[in-house]
Amino acid sequence: MNIKLKIWRQKNAKAKGKFVNYSLDNVSPEMSFLEMLDALNNKLIIEGDEPVAFEHDCREGICGCCSLYINGTPHGPGEKTTTCELHMRSFKDGQTIVVEPWRSKAFPVMKDLIVDRNAFDKIIAAGGFISIDAGSSQDSNAVLVRKEKADEAFISASCIGCGACVAACKNASAMLFVSAKVSQFALLPQGKVEAVERVQAMVAKMDELGFGNCTNTYACEAVCPKGISVTNIARMNREFLYAKIS
Amino acid sequence: MIKLDSKIPEGPLAEKWTNYRASQKLVNPANKKKQDIILVGTGLAGSAAASSLGELGYNVKVFCFQDTPRRAHSVAAQGGINAAKNYKNDGDSVYRLFYDMIKGGDYRSREANVYRAAEVSNATIDQLTAQGVPFAREYGGTLDNRSFGGVQVSRTFYAKGQTGQQCLLGAYSGLLRQIGKGTVTMYSRREMLELVVIDGKARGIITRNLVTGELEKHSGHAVILATGGYGTIYYLSTLAVNSNGSAAWAAYKKGAFFGNPSFVQIHPSSIPVLNEYQSKLTLMSESLRNDGRVWVPKKKGDKRPANDIPEEERDYYLERRYPAYGNLVPRDVGSRAAKERCDAGYGVGDTGLSVNLDFKDAIAKQGKKAIEDKYGNLFEMYEKITGINPYEEPMRIYPSGHYTMGGLWVDYELMTTIPGLFAIGESNFSDHGANRLGASSLMQCAGDGYFVIPNTIGNFMSGEIRTSKISTDAPEFEKAEKDVTEKIKKLFAVNGKQTVTSFHKRLGKIMWDNSGMSRNEEGLKKALKLIDELKEEFWKDVKVPGTNDEINQELEKAGRVADYFGLAKLIVTDGLNRGESCGAHFREESQTETGEAKRDDANYSYVSVWEYKGDEQEPKLRKEDLNYEFVEVKERDYK
Numbered sequence: 001m002n003i004k005l006k007i008w009r010q011k012n013a014k015a016k017g018k019f020v021n022y023s024l025d026n027v028s029p030e031m032s033f034l035e036m037l038d039a040l041n042n043k044l045i046i047e048g049d050e051p052v053a054f055e056h057d058c059r060e061g062i063c064g065c066c067s068l069y070i071n072g073t074p075h076g077p078g079e080k081t082t083t084c085e086l087h088m089r090s091f092k093d094g095q096t097i098v099v100e101p102w103r104s105k106a107f108p109v110m111k112d113l114i115v116d117r118n119a120f121d122k123i124i125a126a127g128g129f130i131s132i133d134a135g136s137s138q139d140s141n142a143v144l145v146r147k148e149k150a151d152e153a154f155i156s157a158s159c160i161g162c163g164a165c166v167a168a169c170k171n172a173s174a175m176l177f178v179s180a181k182v183s184q185f186a187l188l189p190q191g192k193v194e195a196v197e198r199v200q201a202m203v204a205k206m207d208e209l210g211f212g213n214c215t216n217t218y219a220c221e222a223v224c225p226k227g228i229s230v231t232n233i234a235r236m237n238r239e240f241l242y243a244k245i246s
Numbered sequence: 247m248i249k250l251d252s253k254i255p256e257g258p259l260a261e262k263w264t265n266y267r268a269s270q271k272l273v274n275p276a277n278k279k280k281q282d283i284i285l286v287g288t289g290l291a292g293s294a295a296a297s298s299l300g301e302l303g304y305n306v307k308v309f310c311f312q313d314t315p316r317r318a319h320s321v322a323a324q325g326g327i328n329a330a331k332n333y334k335n336d337g338d339s340v341y342r343l344f345y346d347m348i349k350g351g352d353y354r355s356r357e358a359n360v361y362r363a364a365e366v367s368n369a370t371i372d373q374l375t376a377q378g379v380p381f382a383r384e385y386g387g388t389l390d391n392r393s394f395g396g397v398q399v400s401r402t403f404y405a406k407g408q409t410g411q412q413c414l415l416g417a418y419s420g421l422l423r424q425i426g427k428g429t430v431t432m433y434s435r436r437e438m439l440e441l442v443v444i445d446g447k448a449r450g451i452i453t454r455n456l457v458t459g460e461l462e463k464h465s466g467h468a469v470i471l472a473t474g475g476y477g478t479i480y481y482l483s484t485l486a487v488n489s490n491g492s493a494a495w496a497a498y499k500k501g502a503f504f505g506n507p508s509f510v511q512i513h514p515s516s517i518p519v520l521n522e523y524q525s526k527l528t529l530m531s532e533s534l535r536n537d538g539r540v541w542v543p544k545k546k547g548d549k550r551p552a553n554d555i556p557e558e559e560r561d562y563y564l565e566r567r568y569p570a571y572g573n574l575v576p577r578d579v580g581s582r583a584a585k586e587r588c589d590a591g592y593g594v595g596d597t598g599l600s601v602n603l604d605f606k607d608a609i610a611k612q613g614k615k616a617i618e619d620k621y622g623n624l625f626e627m628y629e630k631i632t633g634i635n636p637y638e639e640p641m642r643i644y645p646s647g648h649y650t651m652g653g654l655w656v657d658y659e660l661m662t663t664i665p666g667l668f669a670i671g672e673s674n675f676s677d678h679g680a681n682r683l684g685a686s687s688l689m690q691c692a693g694d695g696y697f698v699i700p701n702t703i704g705n706f707m708s709g710e711i712r713t714s715k716i717s718t719d720a721p722e723f724e725k726a727e728k729d730v731t732e733k734i735k736k737l738f739a740v741n742g743k744q745t746v747t748s749f750h751k752r753l754g755k756i757m758w759d760n761s762g763m764s765r766n767e768e769g770l771k772k773a774l775k776l777i778d779e780l781k782e783e784f785w786k787d788v789k790v791p792g793t794n795d796e797i798n799q800e801l802e803k804a805g806r807v808a809d810y811f812g813l814a815k816l817i818v819t820d821g822l823n824r825g826e827s828c829g830a831h832f833r834e835e836s837q838t839e840t841g842e843a844k845r846d847d848a849n850y851s852y853v854s855v856w857e858y859k860g861d862e863q864e865p866k867l868r869k870e871d872l873n874y875e876f877v878e879v880k881e882r883d884y885k
Contacts, residue, residue: 012796028521032631035523038747045745045791045800053797055313057486059526061627062411063317078630085630110457111797118434121314125426129419130378134298134696135369137376141333144387154380154405157412161316190378 001027001088004096005040007052013110019098029089033076034059034066036088037099053112061085061225064160067167068113069100074164074223082162082225102167106174106211117163119209120177127201128181130190143189153187156180158226165220165228171212176220178206179236180228186239196243203240250503250855250868253657254358259876260341263362266658267701271708278303281707282715284451284466286438286493288315290410290688291671292472293417294695300424302700304707307464308421308430309453311437311488311802316418319474319486320691323410324531324624325394326402327374327688329367334391338399340364345877346397347686350576351651351679352829352845353879354506354853356872358658359676366697367689371403373696379416381405394684395532396576402685407531407623413688417695436462437802438493439733440726441469441500441667448500448667449716452726454734456802459795461730463723465716468666468706470699471497472691475650475672477510479810479817480762481754483647484516484529490806491813494654494673498816502662503868504856505655505675507813508821511682511830512763513648514580517631517641518600527646528631530603531624532684535573537608537617538641540564540584542592542601552594552602552640563587571884578681578830578843579884581645585763586841588644595642602640609637645763649687651678651830652820655855655870659702660694663857666706670694675853680829734794737804742787746803749784753810756780761818766834770822774815781811816856816865823867826850847879 003024010017024040031039034056041051057065066083070076075083077090091097099113107115157180165176182199185191191198214233221230255266273281281304285296288310296308310318332338343364348355375381375389381403382390391400405412424430435456442450442465450465476491477483498504515534516527541560548555564583565572575583584601593599609617614637618625625636632642654662654669656676661668671691678686760773784807792798826846827836836844852869859866 028523029633030521031523032525035521035525038525039523042745042747045789046743048791050791051800053799057312057317057488058319058322059487060322060528061630062322062408063312063319063486064321065312065317081630085627087631087633089633114797117313121316121422121425121432121434124419125422129423130376131423132373132376132420133301134294134373134420134700137369137372140331140372140375140381141388145383146387147383147385150380150383153378154382154412157378157380157405157415158408160411161314184380185378188378188380190376 001029001091001093003027003036003091004094006096006098008100009052009112010109011111013108017109027088029087031088032059032084033070033086033088034084053114055114056084059084062160064162067102067115067162067164069103069167071098074102074167075225080225080227102163104166104172106166106172106209107163117161119211120161120163122209123174123178123202123205124181126205127198130185131194145188149187153184156184156187156228156232159228160226162225164223164225166211168219168223169212170217170219171215173214173220174206174211175214175233175236176224176228176230178202179232182236182239183232186235195239196246199236199239199243250663250870251657252356252870253659254356255658259357259361262358263365270701270705272704273707273711275303277711279305281305281710282307282466283468283470283703284464285309285470285472286451287318287472287474287673288421289318289472289474289671290320290414290417290691291695292318293414293421294692295470295472295670295699296430297417297420297424298696298700299703300427300429303429306424306430307433307466309433309436309438309451311435311456313434315421315432315434316415318414319489320414320688321411322486323688324407324529325533326392326404326409326685327371327413327692328394328401328685329371329403329689330364330401331368331371333389334400336399338401342399343367343401347677347683348679348877349880349882350396350683351681352882353679353847353851353874354828354872355677355679356853357874357876362698363677363690363693366693369697370689370692374413374416374692377416377420379405379412381412392533395574396683410688413692417692439496439730439805441496442722442726443500443664444716444720444722447665450718450723452730454730457797459793459798461727463718463727465718465723467710467713467716468668468703470668470670471654471673472670472695473673475653476813477647477650479754479814480647480758481751482519482524482527484513484527487526492806492809494669495809495813497654497662497664497667499858500664501858502664502667503655504652504816505853506652506680506820507817507856508761508824508831509651509680509829510647510817511577511649511651512581512645514577514584514645515603515643516646517628518595518644519597520632528627529648530628530641530643532577534603534621534624537620538573538603538605539607540573540601540603542587542594546591552604561592568884575884576681578832581763582832584645600642600644603643604640605636606640649682651675651680651682655853659705660699661706668699668703670699680831733805734801737788737790737801737808738794740785740788740790742789744787744789746788746790746800746807749780749788750803750807750810752780753777753807753814757814757817761821764832764834765821767822770818773818777811777814777818784808784811812861819865820854820856823854824850845881
């Protein structure tokens with residue numbers, strides 16, 4: 001296959017970026033999308049150019065490092081797929097692929113396709129935890145948890161923190177990310193003790209960091225590689241309201 | 247000369263840890279506040295240790311090369327985490343978990359450490375559950391368990407096929423809580439490039455800020471490495487592509503001894519190589535072998551599609567060779583058997599380097615729904631990567647590098663041979679002998695981080711209460727920084743024609759061919775020569791583009807590959823020394839008539855401990871003899 005690429009290049013956070021066109025031959029449909037970028041970088045290095053910087057690590061869809069807007073969609077075509085799980089068989093010979101970093105004020109570009117997602121850590125540090133020091137926990141089976149609640153909490157907890165939800169949202173809202181964590185703990189008895197403080201602290205931090213509000217477009221759910229549902233947002237709103245009146 | 251003292255406490259096995267804690271020295275809370283601890287790596291071991299030490303009141307500085315601690319590769323562990331809870335009433339106990347690990351490790355691990363790992367496993371599960379880790383539950387609300395490779399009880403706690411992710415995120419949330427409280431300071435996008443040793447004690451590290459390229463000096467009263475394993479030395483492995491051995495290598499060069507470097511686990515089931523640009527291999531969990539049957543065609547070079555090959559022309563070689571365990575033989579045995587068939591010309595797929603893992607019979611017997619319930623996410627993952635639907639066609643699998651049992655040598659306190667330098671989790675050598683059992687890696691990482699290091703570090707720190715803040719103006723810091731600067735300059739100065747990755751691939755191939763699943767003297771000796779030649783070529787012709795003062799991923803890779811040449815030689819040297827077969831280390835010269843591994847307890851019942859003597863010098867071998875006081879050493883037999 002031959003692939004035409006239009007990739008966002010930006011030297012650093014302060015520099016002005018631009019799209020640069022590349023053409024790549026001998027792309028195999030078996031290659032992953034990131035392996036295709038590896039091949040491009042290989043070519044660029046040998047020709048004396050600078051390779052394209054992009055973030056990646058586990059390359060199996062679980063670490064949340066990889067990002068990229070591919071032809072206008074976070075993580076590209078394919079449902080519930082991260083960029084690293086995307087394969088070139090999803091594209092056609094001769095096709096042009098536009099590759100951009102996450103587009104969001106809250107995630108500034110650091111270089112080429114790498115953005116700064118540190119804001120997510122700040123929100124978790126504000127309250128996305130259960131306060132339990134090592135050594136002070138009781139036997140695991142002392143508190144029973146309904147299987148359906150545990151399973152639901154697991155789905156919320158499977159968020160990989162990639163930021164696609166924010167990138168897809170026209171308001172750059174982090175509601176899906178925050179609500180998934182709030183929900184996980186709201187569904188479990190272990191998380192109940194601090195529920196009121198948690199939701200307030202996390203929402204306050206989210207607002208402080210400049211993330212937008214939710215206007216129910218469901219764009220976040222559509223692009224979430226882990227299939228996290230907007231019902232989490234509804235649950236967070238309930239938790240938030242409850243916290244306000246309690 | 248450094249003395250090799252494993253510091254195993256006196257007393258019966260079951261009382262050692264209790265006795266140790268009763269007699270260790272403590273640091274009072276007011277003094278802890280004045281003590282700095284540097285911790286490198288934020289996987290399950292590192293995150294758990296960081297939060298626990300922060301809770302105790304130490305000033306902790308944590309470093310990771312990713313953008314956030316939540317990305318560390320513990321996140322990718324699939325199957326589960328073991329604990330000796332005996333919730334199933336099936337005869338489990340701390341002793342049984344300990345015994346399974348000792349036997350699974352082929353009698354090449356230290357009894358006292360393994361027993362403690364089993365002992366703290368229950369508290370670990372309690373801690374993770376209390377943190378909100380959503381482990382699978384029964385309808386009655388209690389935690390569920392499943393079975394895992396090579397044991398007869400159900401002791402594995404799990405969260406679907408994402409147990410590592412859930413455990414890591416639990417530990418991460420605890421770490422972030424401490425960051426919010428200010429007891430822990432987080433330095434992300436930093437790579438440790440050098441260890442600083444002052445007056446014989448580990449006192450700091452040099453890091454490169456991966457955004458600005460700036461070299462930074464960080465000091466502490468102690469340094470903990472939680473930097474994982476070195477499986478990416480094979481280039482293709484199940485590890486994250488940025489995982490590396492550089493921190494451990496830096497420590498080794500500064501005087502920390504290395505234990506059993508050649509003990510590397512090759513996992514039998516990962517998705518095989520599909521193209522020449524393949525950058526990693528994705529694991530297909532061991533649990534699949536509960537229902538999948540492994541086979542190759544009986545006819546050499548049979549290229550028919552799997553479904554066209556009739557039953558009588560299939561060779562279910564694991565069931566044939568190991569009737570007692572069948573498809574559920576331990577990892578090392580399964581990997582070697584697959585390699586044997588492929589080498590003999592019976593492999594399937596375009597490359598001939600894979601075998602079938604077939605669910606046809608299980609689907610016929612249990613129905614598609616039952617299989618989907620158990621393995622749905624893995625089947626999905628397989629289809630995304632290969633484009634093949636495993637409900638209709640067999641999966642194709644092949645072994646790949648997965649886990650390193652070897653690592654920095656540590657004593658009972660998890661301290662290396664450099665006072666004040668500790669190694670926890672996969673980065674140390676201590677708990678898995680020559681082969682690790684499934685679901686015991688998360689167990690060890692979390693146990694080390696939550697319950698072992700917070701207790702054992704006090705013994706060292708109590709001797710440091712009169713030591714004031716370590717100054718980064720010390721000449722040792724200057725020297726270490728200068729060494730790193732020079733190495734970086736040297737990498738750019740080569741300005742050759744070949745990419746870093748091309749060298750890494752070639753190194754990986756040398757290691758895979760000669761120091762992988764099967765090893766022999768001739769191949770290992772050849773590998774030493776090939777590594778030297780490749781290293782020479784690297785320093786003459788590698789191309790590192792860009793500059794130091796920016797994000798430069800090629801520079802990061804170059805430094806890691808440069809370190810791997812040395813570590814590769816150490817692995818091979820250790821493999822050459824160990825003339826026996828044991829666990830994952832299979833020496834062709836030491837096998838039974840039927841091709842099984844033959845251990846040699848008379849000559850090799852020891853941990854090989856290597857001391858760095860210089861880049862051009864042979865490392866010095868020391869031996870920690872393994873005296874089994876509490877278990878009877880037996881042969882492993884799976885027929």
